[in-house]
Amino acid sequence: MTQAPHHAPILGDGRELRRMAPGSVPQPEGDVPGWVSDEHVHAFAIDDGDEQAGVVALRLPEHRDGAGQLAWQLRPESRGRGLAASALRAVVEHGFTDLGLRRIEAYVARTNRPALRTAAQAGLRTEGVLRGFRDGVDGVVLGRLSTDPEPGTRDAFTAWLNSSLPTKRAIAQALIRDDAGCLLVCELVYKKPWDLPGGVVDPQESPATAVVRELHEELGVTAEVRSLAAVSWLPAWRGWDDATLFLFEVTVPAADLGAIQLEAREIRAVHWCDDSELAEHAADYTVRVARQACAALDAGTGTVYLEDGRPPRW
Known part of the structure; x- marks a missing residue:
């Protein structure tokens, strides 16, 4: 020196x-x-x-x-x-x-x-x-x-x-529905509540890119984003800081859905759930977000903005 x-x-x-x-x-x-x-x-x-x-x-x-x-x-x-x-x-x-x-x-x-x-x-x-x-x-x-x-x-x-400036976690998840309107839901290894497929967005990665990547890594499927169904701000919860959830309407080829390959370290099983089954197994905020997003898609009203899975009171 x-x-x-x-x-x-x-x-x-x-x-x-x-x-x-x-x-x-x-x-x-x-x-x-x-x-x-x-x-x-x-x-x-x-x-x-x-x-x-x-x-x-x-x-x-x-x-x-x-x-x-x-x-x-x-x-x-x-x-x-x-x-x-x-x-x-x-x-x-x-x-x-x-x-x-x-x-x-x-x-x-x-x-x-x-x-x-x-x-x-x-x-x-x-x-x-x-x-x-x-x-x-x-x-x-x-x-x-x-x-x-x-x-x-x-x-x-x-x-x-x-x-x-503060940083905020971004989460990207997929809304995948079959002809009966049931949702594809993951039974996870690391937590009890079932959840929609997807995960945390990496640094410098777009949420849309992240959801496609997560579906490929965890389920072995090739996905295509159709639209952004919902954006929900999630408050701090059980030791996690707050986050922004991007929920995308996603399509996956039927052949891929019939040959799902689970990432065994994270996904124990996948299930097609109707509304009551989702409410029984998923966290409350997941149920709220999914319901609001599906309703918006069915009504053709476009992307819905939510806070903790609920329409905000302006």
């Missing part, structure tokens, strides 16, 4: 970052951990005129893996003026340009929204959740690579926003 020069990174705006000698940094509160006086840490005081407004610390990797760890703390009376964001950007640039780091990361309590905004302004993206980070509160893992776009650019803003 390249040794740090003795000068401090330039902060600008009439303010300075002052390199602090190892062991001279007082232990601050908040998001700067106890390693601020470690010999592997480069600590900088944020000077604002005659006042020391705070401190930024950059811990260098001990095993030459090129990843540094960033932490900072600002005095309450110095907050709200962009000092921390400017200091972080300067220290991050110092880490990449002068120290040869390839990556800089930080860990912030999930409830510390000002610190998360400061990290974002310095170009760090949200990468994951650290459960039980501090005092039972989850933390956020943030990181920036030396190859990432410069903060303040459109590409950097897009990347940060994309990383920090």
Whole structure:
């Protein structure tokens, strides 16, 4: 690892970052951990005129893996003026340009929204959740690579926003009916309620592509999507976060239906169920979604939007 020069990174705006000698940094509160006086840490005081407004610390990797760890703390009376964001950007640039780091990361309590905004302004993206980070509160893992776009650019803003927006599971299932109106339903290995065929949509995969893939993988059939019968928002349930269910009307060749090949790790059996049999074996929300979708298809009213399998009250 390249040794740090003795000068401090330039902060600008009439303010300075002052390199602090190892062991001279007082232990601050908040998001700067106890390693601020470690010999592997480069600590900088944020000077604002005659006042020391705070401190930024950059811990260098001990095993030459090129990843540094960033932490900072600002005095309450110095907050709200962009000092921390400017200091972080300067220290991050110092880490990449002068120290040869390839990556800089930080860990912030999930409830510390000002610190998360400061990290974002310095170009760090949200990468994951650290459960039980501090005092039972989850933390956020943030990181920036030396190859990432410069903060303040459109590409950097897009990347940060994309990383920090919530994600929602998407589920794609198939509505397959025989001439009598019975539905093809799967008896599953891993849970008691029967369910419509389909599964979770993979990252970067469309729901329509997912339902065709799932039918091929789990039942060995070649399916064709005819229409989107229903979209249902599903609230959090039994440890699962909320999700969006896409229920497609699907056709499968009769020859394929007569020679279904089950994925034994997931599907125990398939059944053709009428409404009463579906209600007996499937979860309540599955029954509600299937009924609403079938009714819409039979009435020719197009795709129906549901919440927890019910028409919403606008």
